[in-house]
Amino acid sequence: MKAIWISLVALLCCACASTSLQERLDAALPQYDEVGADVMPDTIAPIRSPYFDYDFKRPTFPSRTDSVFPGVDVIQEGIDRLAVAGGGTLVLTEGDYLSGRIELKSNINLHLQEGAVITFKSELADFLPVVFTRNEGIELYSLGACIYARDAENIAVTGKGKLVGPGEGSVRDLTMTHEVIEKVVNLDLPVNERIYDGETASFIFPPALIAPINCKKVFIEGVTLERSAFWNVVPTYCEDVVIRGIKVYSEGIQRGDGIDIESSKNVLVEYCSLYTGDDCIAIKAGRGYDGLRVNKPSENIVVRYCLAGTGHGGLTLGSETAGMIKNLYVHDCAFDGTDVGIRFKTRRPRGGGGQDITFENIRMHVVHSALRWDMLGSATHVGAQASRDFEVAINELTPEFSNIKISDVLIESSENCINVEGIPESTLKHVEITNLHATGKNYLTLNDVDNFVLKDSEVHCEECAVDSVHVSGFKTERVQVVQR
Numbered sequence: 001m002k003a004i005w006i007s008l009v010a011l012l013c014c015a016c017a018s019t020s021l022q023e024r025l026d027a028a029l030p031q032y033d034e035v036g037a038d039v040m041p042d043t044i045a046p047i048r049s050p051y052f053d054y055d056f057k058r059p060t061f062p063s064r065t066d067s068v069f070p071g072v073d074v075i076q077e078g079i080d081r082l083a084v085a086g087g088g089t090l091v092l093t094e095g096d097y098l099s100g101r102i103e104l105k106s107n108i109n110l111h112l113q114e115g116a117v118i119t120f121k122s123e124l125a126d127f128l129p130v131v132f133t134r135n136e137g138i139e140l141y142s143l144g145a146c147i148y149a150r151d152a153e154n155i156a157v158t159g160k161g162k163l164v165g166p167g168e169g170s171v172r173d174l175t176m177t178h179e180v181i182e183k184v185v186n187l188d189l190p191v192n193e194r195i196y197d198g199e200t201a202s203f204i205f206p207p208a209l210i211a212p213i214n215c216k217k218v219f220i221e222g223v224t225l226e227r228s229a230f231w232n233v234v235p236t237y238c239e240d241v242v243i244r245g246i247k248v249y250s251e252g253i254q255r256g257d258g259i260d261i262e263s264s265k266n267v268l269v270e271y272c273s274l275y276t277g278d279d280c281i282a283i284k285a286g287r288g289y290d291g292l293r294v295n296k297p298s299e300n301i302v303v304r305y306c307l308a309g310t311g312h313g314g315l316t317l318g319s320e321t322a323g324m325i326k327n328l329y330v331h332d333c334a335f336d337g338t339d340v341g342i343r344f345k346t347r348r349p350r351g352g353g354g355q356d357i358t359f360e361n362i363r364m365h366v367v368h369s370a371l372r373w374d375m376l377g378s379a380t381h382v383g384a385q386a387s388r389d390f391e392v393a394i395n396e397l398t399p400e401f402s403n404i405k406i407s408d409v410l411i412e413s414s415e416n417c418i419n420v421e422g423i424p425e426s427t428l429k430h431v432e433i434t435n436l437h438a439t440g441k442n443y444l445t446l447n448d449v450d451n452f453v454l455k456d457s458e459v460h461c462e463e464c465a466v467d468s469v470h471v472s473g474f475k476t477e478r479v480q481v482v483q484r
Contacts, residue, residue, distance in 0.1 A: 112161025
């Protein structure tokens with residue numbers, strides 16, 4: 001790995017005038033093969049967030065170790081034995097394991113040796129009874145996760161083994177797909193009465209692969225995840241979370257997000273490689289009225305040295321943001337073939353938004369939009385509210401994004417370099433983009449924006465016009481736009 005922090009300053013500030021911005025960025029930013037799981041170091045380097053200080057550490061566990069060998073339903077028994085003894089490491093030796101839901105307990109490290117493969121069962125009975133979970137930003141009781149934990153402390157899933165989600169069976173057959181979740185779950189019911197077990201209601205909400213909820217000191221490292229039935233890694237209401245060196249393969253799986261940070265605090269995501277059927281990394285904070293009721297932000301988050309391959313978004317904020325996203329710092333990542341690079345998503349009826357967000361040192365080539373603010377959504381999900389011509393008064397579910405800094409970004413190819421769809425009653429506010437070199441078909445779309453600054457940048461485009469509606473405070477400083 002290059003000495004990013006030193007080289008970037010030297011190359012961008014002190015290089016000779018004859019060196020182009022593109023060349024300086026290309027030399028300073030990590031290449032696609034210099035990020036991701038294959039180059040993860042053993043040590044966790046200190047973070048350098050502009051928003052918060054935190055000392056992320058590798059966890060320690062009681063010295064006792066127990067090993068299990070391939071067989072059916074041996075994993076939970078091993079975890080329970082260690083938990084009774086006070087904790088330790090459960091080692092899964094090389095081989096194939098078939099398992100229902102696994103529940104981690106405090107002070108347990110579930111360690112998968114290289115060659116150990118857990119394939120999760122495919123029938124509803126293997127994930128009952130239902131557990132407390134949050135699905136797409138709404139609290140309820142359903143299947144939870146293949147590896148689940150609640151109210152635990154000091155837990156880990158580590159090693160070079162593999163997790164494989166449920167195959168064809170009743171879990172997938174009974175998954176709710178007919179409507180958006182807020183139109184299905186009765187929010188007037190107490191949470192403990194929102195039960196989706198295939199009988200109380202005729203459908204279920206599918207299990208994530210790893211999803212601790214309300215846990216502290218969560219550590220996930222090294223494992224590979226495949227064939228998820230839903231999102232892959234989803235810490236929810238958690239604090240002190242480290243996710244590093246994992247590989248996710250969920251291409252072709254609807255809602256197959258890689259990593260979703262849900263209303264969690266003090267989170268580090270680093271050196272992960274993600275090839276997904278939806279967003280590669282997403283930051284979320286609850287949906288609509290239920291998210292407002294809970295009112296827990298996702299805050300104090302660092303994402304660094306990650307590789308996003310196929311997927312809808314390399315790094316996506318939202319669209320469930322009711323509790324707010326705060327103090328997010330993303331740096332030294334590469335997006336190699338995602339639909340969108342950096343994506344900010346809100347919806348008028350979902351609330352929240354985000355503030356104090358910084359992206360630095362990003363390389364990407366993407367299919368559609370490189371920098372995308374998508375705050376209205378589609379009629380499929382929010383009906384007429386997806387149109388900016390549909391008048392909506394400001395209310396408690398009105399979202400807002402503000403105070404965003406993006407710098408030192410190399411967009412190697414894209415359809416749209418910068419595409420902003422704000423909300424008329426809640427404009428995108430206070431965005432500053434510097435040291436951007438972008439290549440794409442379309443230069444810039446700005447709708448419903450206040451105080452948007454682009455400076456010290458260069459854009460090469462086929463269509464170089466600025467398409468704008470309801471914009472104030474738009475400034476460019478030392479920006480060169482070149483028609484291809």
